[in-house]
Amino acid sequence: MHLKSLTLRGFKSFASATTLRFEPGITAVVGPNGSGKSNVVDAIAWVLGEQGAKALRGGKMEDVIFAGTAGRPPLGRAEVTLTIDNNDGALPIEFAEVSITRRMFREGSSEYEINGESARLLDIQELLSDSGIGREMHVIVGQGQLDAVLQARPEDRRGFIEEAAGVLKHRKRKEKALRK
Numbered sequence: 550m551h552l553k554s555l556t557l558r559g560f561k562s563f564a565s566a567t568t569l570r571f572e573p574g575i576t577a578v579v580g581p582n583g584s585g586k587s588n589v590v591d592a593i594a595w596v597l598g599e600q601g602a603k604a605l606r607g608g609k610m611e612d613v614i615f616a617g618t619a620g621r622p623p624l625g626r627a628e629v630t631l632t633i634d635n636n637d638g639a640l641p642i643e644f645a646e647v648s649i650t651r652r653m654f655r656e657g658s659s660e661y662e663i664n665g666e667s668a669r670l671l672d673i674q675e676l677l678s679d680s681g682i683g684r685e686m687h688v689i690v691g692q693g694q695l696d697a698v699l700q701a702r703p704e705d706r707r708g709f710i711e712e713a714a715g716v717l718k719h720r721k722r723k724e725k726a727l728r729k
């Protein structure tokens with residue numbers, strides 16, 4: 550499984566539709582300060598269901614929508630599509646290629662799609678739950694986060710490791726079952 554492409558439309562500084570294609574292996578995004586490198590990473594977190602404006606470096610959710618520039622009016626919606634190569638069947642879905650789309654309008658509503666079919670955020674979370682990618686997964690390591698891991702209390706550090714190993718989900722399920 551690897552990320553194949555990312556298309557941004559009206560997301561942050563990407564007013565016009567912009568597609569980035571990724572090959573297996575390491576991709577580096579380079580560019581001057583303020584050119585939108587971090588916005589690309591924000592788009593990946595967002596399309597996977599990120600709900601926190603702060604995690605997306607904004608004050609409110611609407612801040613992900615292109616806010617306009619001197620020469621270009623603001624847009625009414627943001628849309629991001631992430632296409633994942635699933636030839637190895639890592640995602641539990643019968644498609645060799647899986648596209649996840651999120652669309653958000655200024656009034657705040659979000660829509661999701663899996664391969665062009667309307668979906669719920671829950672469907673996306675389920676789809677990704679064993680894959681090691683997705684919301685609340687520490688696969689996006691932000692500035693300062695490495696320090697947080699190094700300085701974490703042992704029990705918190707165990708949490709990071711459990712999450713990476715994919716056992717956190719089972720622990721959460723177990724806790725939920727015990728509470729009933």
Ligand code: ATP
Nearest residue numbers: 561562582583584585586587588612613614615616
């Ligand atoms: P650095 O090298 O400093 O980390 P960067 O390449 O990571 O820079 P980003 O933080 O991705 O840059 O991009 C910041 C730019 O995105 C700023 O110019 C900011 O005005 C613009 N931007 C952020 N949100 C929006 C929005 N909603 N509408 C328009 N532009 C936006």
Ligand code: MG
Nearest residue numbers: 583586587588
């Ligand atoms: Mg940056």
